[in-house]
Amino acid sequence: DVKVTQSSRYLVKRTGEKVFLECVQDMDHENMFWYRQDPGLGLRLIYFSYDVKMKEKGDIPEGYSVSREKKERFSLILESASTNQTSMYLCASSPRGTGPQETQYFGPGTRLLVL
Amino acid sequence: GDSVTQMEGPVTLSEEAFLTINCTYTATGYPSLFWYVQYPGEGLQLLLKATKADDKGSNKGFEATYRKETTSFHLEKGSVQVSDSAVYFCARLGRGTSYGKLTFGQGTILTVHP
Numbered sequence: 001d002v003k004v005t006q007s008s009r010y011l012v013k014r015t016g017e018k019v020f021l022e023c024v025q026d027m028d029h030e031n032m033f034w035y036r037q038d039p040g041l042g043l044r045l046i047y048f049s050y051d052v053k054m055k056e057k058g059d060i061p062e063g064y065s066v067s068r069e070k071k072e073r074f075s076l077i078l079e080s081a082s083t084n085q086t087s088m089y090l091c092a093s094s095p096r097g098t099g100p101q102e103t104q105y106f107g108p109g110t111r112l113l114v115l
Numbered sequence: 116g117d118s119v120t121q122m123e124g125p126v127t128l129s130e131e132a133f134l135t136i137n138c139t140y141t142a143t144g145y146p147s148l149f150w151y152v153q154y155p156g157e158g159l160q161l162l163l164k165a166t167k168a169d170d171k172g173s174n175k176g177f178e179a180t181y182r183k184e185t186t187s188f189h190l191e192k193g194s195v196q197v198s199d200s201a202v203y204f205c206a207r208l209g210r211g212t213s214y215g216k217l218t219f220g221q222g223t224i225l226t227v228h229p
Binding site for chain 2: 004031033035040041042043044045048050058090092094096102103104105106107108109
């Protein structure tokens with residue numbers, strides 16, 4: 001079974017802090033994604049990566065950055081956390097290609113509260 | 116751009132009732148379509164998918180048919196159970212410059228009472 005793990009389930013940070021959210025997948029997937037989930041808005045893509053050292057902006061990249069130094073690990077960084085970044089953050093991975101490989105596999109999520 | 120619109124919730128049903136959650140998508144090419152489910156306190160799990168027109172995805176008693184003519188992918192289940200209570204997300208997969216990117220609907224909260 002594909003396993004995507006996220007470093008924390010719950011996190012509380014203060015405004016202005018630098019925050020790191022870590023995601024690790026164990027299926028050698030090329031593609032990795034970071035989303036945030038807010039009530040009534042569904043999931044919105046923040047950043048994604050098709051390969052090591054590659055990153056692409058999603059729909060809402062402002063206030064975030066990412067790092068992908070190893071294939072299995074994709075980190076989301078909040079450079080200076082703000083209260084409007086309080087949200088649920090979900091990481092996902094998928095293999096490159098078409099057909100059944102298009103499925104994205106999700107981690108359990110990190111619920112971040114910024115005070 | 117790509118978009119997905121789901122029926123607004125929340126939806127509340129009694130056990131064994133029939134379920135329909137509507138989903139429509141923007142018709143840029145022929146995207147793969149998905150339904151994901153999120154149980155309380157968990158991440159998203161793939162429920163079913165369809166990759167071309169007229170395909171029917173099915174899993175755990177849920178079904179959805181890819182309708183190109185109406186750009187729809189409605190989720191149905193004939194008899195819901197309390198354990199189906201969850202949030203359901205419809206999504207489409209991008210092609211071309213949006214390759215590999217999922218666009219989600221806003222989610223529909225389903226509550227099933229005994």
